[in-house]
Amino acid sequence: MFGSVRWRLVWIAVLVAVCGFALVPETIVDEVTGESERVWPLKLGLDLQGGMHLAVEIYDPENTLSGQDLDDAVERTLTTIRNRIDEFGVREPTIQRSGNRIIIELAGVDDPEQAKRIATETAFMEFKIVTDGQEFMDALERIDRAIVNAVGIENLRVTTLETEPEVDLSDILGGAADSAAAEDEANEEDAVEGEDAAAGDDPAADSVATGEETADAVDEAAARPLSALLGQGRILGEYLVPQEDQPTAAAWLELEGVREALPRGVTLHWGVEQVGAGAGSYVPLYVLEAESLITGDMLQDAGPANRDPTFNQPIVPFETTRRGSRVFERGTARNIGENMAIVLDDRVQSYAVIRSVLSRRAQIELTPGASFQEAQELALVLRAGALPMPIEVVEERNVSASLGEDSIRQGRTAFIIGIIGVIIVMMIYYRAAGILAVGALLTYVIFMLGGLAGLDATLTLPGIAGLILSIGMAVDANVLIFERVREELQAGKTPRTAVDAGFGNALSAIIDANLTTLITGIILFQFGTGAVRGFAVTLCIGILASFFSAIYVTRTLFIMYLNRRGSRESVSI
Amino acid sequence: MRVFQNASYKFLSMRRPAYFASAAIITIGLLSIIFRGGLRTGVEFTGGVLLEVQFSQTTDVGQIRDALTAGGTTGVQIQQLRTVGAETYDFLLRVPVGEEEDQNAIRDQIRTSLETQYSAASFEIARGDTLSAKVGDEFQRTAVVAVLLSFLLTLIYLAFRFEWRFGVAAVIATVHDMLITFGFISLFDIEINLATVAAILTIIGYSLNDTIVVFDRVRENLRKKRKEAYDATLNRSLNETLPRTVLTSGTTLIALFSLVVIGGAVIRPFASVLIIGVLIGTYSSIFVASPVLLEIHDRARRRSAIAART
Numbered sequence: 001m002f003g004s005v006r007w008r009l010v011w012i013a014v015l016v017a018v019c020g021f022a023l024v025p026e027t028i029v030d031e032v033t034g035e036s037e038r039v040w041p042l043k044l045g046l047d048l049q050g051g052m053h054l055a056v057e058i059y060d061p062e063n064t065l066s067g068q069d070l071d072d073a074v075e076r077t078l079t080t081i082r083n084r085i086d087e088f089g090v091r092e093p094t095i096q097r098s099g100n101r102i103i104i105e106l107a108g109v110d111d112p113e114q115a116k117r118i119a120t121e122t123a124f125m126e127f128k129i130v131t132d133g134q135e136f137m138d139a140l141e142r143i144d145r146a147i148v149n150a151v152g153i154e155n156l157r158v159t160t161l162e163t164e165p166e167v168d169l170s171d172i173l174g175g176a177a178d179s180a181a182a183e184d185e186a187n188e189e190d191a192v193e194g195e196d197a198a199a200g201d202d203p204a205a206d207s208v209a210t211g212e213e214t215a216d217a218v219d220e221a222a223a224r225p226l227s228a229l230l231g232q233g234r235i236l237g238e239y240l241v242p243q244e245d246q247p248t249a250a251a252w253l254e255l256e257g258v259r260e261a262l263p264r265g266v267t268l269h270w271g272v273e274q275v276g277a278g279a280g281s282y283v284p285l286y287v288l289e290a291e292s293l294i295t296g297d298m299l300q301d302a303g304p305a306n307r308d309p310t311f312n313q314p315i316v317p318f319e320t321t322r323r324g325s326r327v328f329e330r331g332t333a334r335n336i337g338e339n340m341a342i343v344l345d346d347r348v349q350s351y352a353v354i355r356s357v358l359s360r361r362a363q364i365e366l367t368p369g370a371s372f373q374e375a376q377e378l379a380l381v382l383r384a385g386a387l388p389m390p391i392e393v394v395e396e397r398n399v400s401a402s403l404g405e406d407s408i409r410q411g412r413t414a415f416i417i418g419i420i421g422v423i424i425v426m427m428i429y430y431r432a433a434g435i436l437a438v439g440a441l442l443t444y445v446i447f448m449l450g451g452l453a454g455l456d457a458t459l460t461l462p463g464i465a466g467l468i469l470s471i472g473m474a475v476d477a478n479v480l481i482f483e484r485v486r487e488e489l490q491a492g493k494t495p496r497t498a499v500d501a502g503f504g505n506a507l508s509a510i511i512d513a514n515l516t517t518l519i520t521g522i523i524l525f526q527f528g529t530g531a532v533r534g535f536a537v538t539l540c541i542g543i544l545a546s547f548f549s550a551i552y553v554t555r556t557l558f559i560m561y562l563n564r565r566g567s568r569e570s571v572s573i
Numbered sequence: 574m575r576v577f578q579n580a581s582y583k584f585l586s587m588r589r590p591a592y593f594a595s596a597a598i599i600t601i602g603l604l605s606i607i608f609r610g611g612l613r614t615g616v617e618f619t620g621g622v623l624l625e626v627q628f629s630q631t632t633d634v635g636q637i638r639d640a641l642t643a644g645g646t647t648g649v650q651i652q653q654l655r656t657v658g659a660e661t662y663d664f665l666l667r668v669p670v671g672e673e674e675d676q677n678a679i680r681d682q683i684r685t686s687l688e689t690q691y692s693a694a695s696f697e698i699a700r701g702d703t704l705s706a707k708v709g710d711e712f713q714r715t716a717v718v719a720v721l722l723s724f725l726l727t728l729i730y731l732a733f734r735f736e737w738r739f740g741v742a743a744v745i746a747t748v749h750d751m752l753i754t755f756g757f758i759s760l761f762d763i764e765i766n767l768a769t770v771a772a773i774l775t776i777i778g779y780s781l782n783d784t785i786v787v788f789d790r791v792r793e794n795l796r797k798k799r800k801e802a803y804d805a806t807l808n809r810s811l812n813e814t815l816p817r818t819v820l821t822s823g824t825t826l827i828a829l830f831s832l833v834v835i836g837g838a839v840i841r842p843f844a845s846v847l848i849i850g851v852l853i854g855t856y857s858s859i860f861v862a863s864p865v866l867l868e869i870h871d872r873a874r875r876r877s878a879i880a881a882r883t
Binding site: 112399400406410414415418419428429453460472473476485486516526527528 | 575700814831
């Protein structure tokens, strides 16, 4: 008997530990600002933390699209939207496809109107020639001066200059792998975290240190803020900017004085890919000819990606319109041997060397070693630009962060008071057994929350309601058991047999009741959207947790209780 | 502490008055639905605009309505929300849209009208839901499908675990609860939105749960094969499970009351519907589910008796 109790306790302890582990807050360091933040691993729904939920569809009032065409159009639109939202810089945006609808969820958006505009604008694509960068290099000094004038030398972020890592050219030219970038990102995070911790220790020392750094900067590099961030790229006209400095550099380039200082005839565009090299991860900046070679409306179609029959490397064919072909012919004839950038919504997606004069039909050959998937992605980008789709917002939900906070507070208070009420009733009604039930309920709460965090489920306001309801189910299971035990005691059985019989008799009712509710929960999850789904998730996890806690944990506690009481004949229930 | 221990109420003899009471309540509810021209559905079902606007200056429903009318938007339902202990004035604005109307345009129009009347800094749109009529139709359809499907699966499950007649009795009791809940929703003019739909589905689960606990006891008592009439067995089972029924409903109600009182404006309608559901669900498992089981049993027995005679 004692051995079996020990094993039961081990199992319970393991489960509690696993669920508890899933609930340990994580420290997340913001890559841009270097601020670290403790994050509770329970993901909160937009109704609780505030944010924006958008459901968009392709605007097609005449229903001209169907089947494969529609599917393709949705995929293209998804690519376009992903592309833009990444640029918008929201933490953990969710962009997913649900049938023929695209769901966009952005937490903590300050300006929902702007977010909506960015997400729903029609895609614009153009092909542009990459310049050799000479004009830009000549203008750099002027640009740097314009930045210093506009921002003020004391406001320049000096630390970025000091920690400027050296770009290892051989690494970049050797074709930097994405995996290196990921590794480097992790290193960076570590470094920033250390810095932040030190700053937290002594704020006074921190401010002194900043002062010193500023003084240094005036001497050395502050006069060349932008130049200091630019590293040599893989081709002429490409520059690599450390990822953590990219937002700063992008902001500088938007300044009016800086725009005026830019040489005529060229424009600057950021790339979408991240390049890993040496100790850091970089965002490429391209100097392109301002005039585009050809625009998306002159493209007829692109893809699908396939392989070159002779060399077997991935290629993406595309086709221009009749009018486009003439423009394209003239443009490519002038630029043979130059790099042509594919720009979608102002961001460089990819570039390729122009080998010959191109006309109606052309193809892009990917560099040897490129995966077929990359080719498919490029084909999708080309089609997104060639066949842009007007987008219609069919559902929009905004919750301001302040309202979200109110909801959290109210939900939490209601939750706590509800639990306290239930605990009081159980203790009054069942005395010692009630205390056992409360112990089991506490493990239930841990299982429940741990399960939610472990499954990466989102907790919404209806989700909290589902939580409270499943607590009701957990209580019900305990009540069923205790009532049975009372009946058996009343029938004259000894405490131990009465408890065994009570659990045994209550089991069938608990199983049937839980299973039917679980069926309802699963159907809700399957058919529900958004809020209903959040409710269903907590209900289902709650039922599983309540089942385990009532059947197993309460039983174990009961056995322990009876063992301690030894030969005493009564049981407090 | 104990309640209703060794109770021996004659629940089944009260079934005729109970039928009458149920029929009366359902009729009142249905009349209310007919009288009001259907249930009041939220923007989730009709499509439309729902805005929660927080003003930092004093204003009232009339002023807001004037501002909107001046800006050319009519047919807006305005409701003042009471936030406990906050220095803001919260209003809910609802505008349903038709198939042809553009919900986004209506929303922009409302915003502009408010900006004209009040300064942009004096109000904030704390929550804004804008749904097209198409999305609304979909919600409605999926909700109905979900309910029917859950009934079907429950029926199959109960036929498998008990007998088909238990399943039929349980579903009839649940439909009874839903009808009364809809009547209540109509009488108190609660809006049908996603939260209330979730509440209704929860009531289905709760009502079934309650009925199943009683039926579980009936199943057990029938297996003991005492020399006892069917209705006496049913009645005994009801009395035996009575303490549990009362205690569970009681604790659930405590949790729900805390939601109604402090759960906030968003959750309140949800919780109120659930409270009614719990009360009705408890009532129906005693006064509807078991009596219906008895009726089915009696009818089957009469039929087999007639069959035996011929």
